[in-house]
Amino acid sequence: MPAKFRQAAIVAKPHEGVVHYLQETIAILNECAIAYTLEKTAAQLLQIREFCAREDIARQADLIIVLGGDGTFLSIARQAVEAQVPVVGFNLGSLGFLTAMKKESLVQGLRHIFSGQAEISWRKLLQIDFKQQTFTALNDVVINKGTIARIVNLLLKIDGATVAEVKGDGLIISTPTGSTAYSISAGGPIVNPAVNGMVITPICPHSLTFRPLVVPDDSEISAQLLTAHMDTYVTIDGQTALPIEFEESIRVKIYPKQLPMLVAPDTNYYKLLYDKLNWGL
Structure with missing residues (x-):
């Protein structure tokens, strides 16, 4: 990581x-004599007319500073990973596993960064091939049903081998980073981001014998919808939702590029879990 950044971009929650x-x-x-660019929302909050559109923000800076929650962080993750621009998140939301730095330590955290003391935590993303398009997800991709209370049936395959027909409310495929997002709420395991794997978690499975799986990150996962005449959606990082039709499939594997995420020099993942999940109570 360079000890000296020249141009920062600021992204904020509204x-x-x-x-x-x-x-x-x-x-x-x-x-610190660092030039900066404001994303549109940040500029509006400060009543400044000049701003950069969120989709262009990574091309305008060599560091992205996120002030908000994990949703704000996820909204710029794709741009950051493509441009290989480091991102640091300060949590102004509720839980905040991606925006791991505390708002109370904003000043100290920024000084650590600009003095070269921060460290890079490289985070893997999912590559999702669906409807002849390629998407990326830092946290997860979810297939779940709409408002009708019916079971959705999905054919799950790993590396071409049939694993199960998953019957329930849906399926979550996540990175280790995303294991503390939707997956943990559905009973999935917590996986350290340093682990080379992907997590497959059923949502309210009808069969109690089908449990979450952790698979190697060189695997290719596919899920095919076997339920007809039912509103079912593919949701990517909680940002993009696309309808999936009967017998359509998604294919998921690890994306070739990783996201450089800046963390404090004394960051410990297990201490983060202790603090965020209130394990000391």
């Missing part, structure tokens, strides 16, 4: 309470 942290961030950038 909430008035963020203004104070935007002002603190800009003050540190000015103090």
